[in-house]
Amino acid sequence: MLGSADVRRLVAALELRPTKTLGQNFVIDPNTVRRIVRVAEVEPSDVVVEVGPGLGSLTLALLPAAGHVVAVEVDTTLANALPSTVASYAPALSGRLDVVRADALELGELPGRAPTALVANLPYNVAVPVLLHMLETFPALDRALVMVQKEVAERLAAPPGSRVYGVPSVKAAWYATVTYAGSVSRTVFWPVPNVDSGLVLLRRRTPPKGVDRTAVFQVIEAAFAQRRKTLRAALSGWAGSAAAAEELLVASGIDPRARGEQLSVDDFARLATHFSE
The missing domain is CATH 3.40.50.150 (Vaccinia Virus protein VP39)
Structure with a gap:
């Protein structure tokens, strides 16, 4: 030593x-x-x-x-x-x-x-x-x-x-x-x-299945780019609009009023999955 x-x-x-x-x-x-x-x-x-x-x-x-x-x-x-x-x-x-x-x-x-x-x-x-x-x-x-x-x-x-x-x-x-x-x-x-x-x-660990890592990382980065904003607002650019972001969040079982720091990696994976459908 x-x-x-x-x-x-x-x-x-x-x-x-x-x-x-x-x-x-x-x-x-x-x-x-x-x-x-x-x-x-x-x-x-x-x-x-x-x-x-x-x-x-x-x-x-x-x-x-x-x-x-x-x-x-x-x-x-x-x-x-x-x-x-x-x-x-x-x-x-x-x-x-x-x-x-x-x-x-x-x-x-x-x-x-x-x-x-x-x-x-x-x-x-x-x-x-x-x-x-x-x-x-x-x-x-x-x-x-x-x-x-x-x-x-x-x-x-x-x-x-x-x-x-x-x-x-x-x-x-x-x-x-x-x-x-x-x-x-x-x-x-x-x-x-x-x-x-x-x-x-x-x-x-086994990562979430059925979704591309790059797609998940993109939504993660978008969600935290504006930490103070709700996900509905923070993800508007990623989703195309605030309304589209809200639709994706609801479909994923996530409150559009939530913020990025409240979501797990599995939550982000669901979001990316719905976005790609």
Whole structure:
């Protein structure tokens, strides 16, 4: 495991200047990465994909628990250094690691067997897009445990009716059952970020059947584009008119006076289904 001194030594050796753009805040607390692996329920049968491994703090915790780890890193310096770090700290486990130098948002395939779990400390600025892209691109992902900004974690796990329920909440619910799995102090990182983090656990669910995901996501985005308006008004552009929106809402068993934050992903799926008929 990498502690504070290890992280600082590696950063100095690689002549790194951690950047906010890439969300480079490295975990320096071994107990935190052990906790992540435990909550993610990583097993020897798992092929784990880790997005943004950085210096390898979480990677070194994943390798003893997983059958294989595929680390996806956009930073060339970090991607090139990770195999050497693993060889130094866990030489017997080096064969379980593949490193892919790529932008996770552009990822289309991975080497070897399809990943069964996503476990990652996601960069704050792209956390939601990366999570949704991975869930869509790799249907064999049975579960995901991601560490993100606490505010984002709460939003992802929010139920309908919650003050922070929104587009990320509903889109994540299309793919999975989402739960908030605990808070993480900013002090476990170096450099120390300005916010605390949260853990989000997602377990793959069967999405609503008989409706296209893109169509559902379009109505979700329309409903939340004007949060303060009733669905009758907010969906008028999407449906063609306020009257058409009301007709679709009534046909779907939804009160036209309701607002987007009151609807579940299944409600949005019914709306999209009636719109396509």
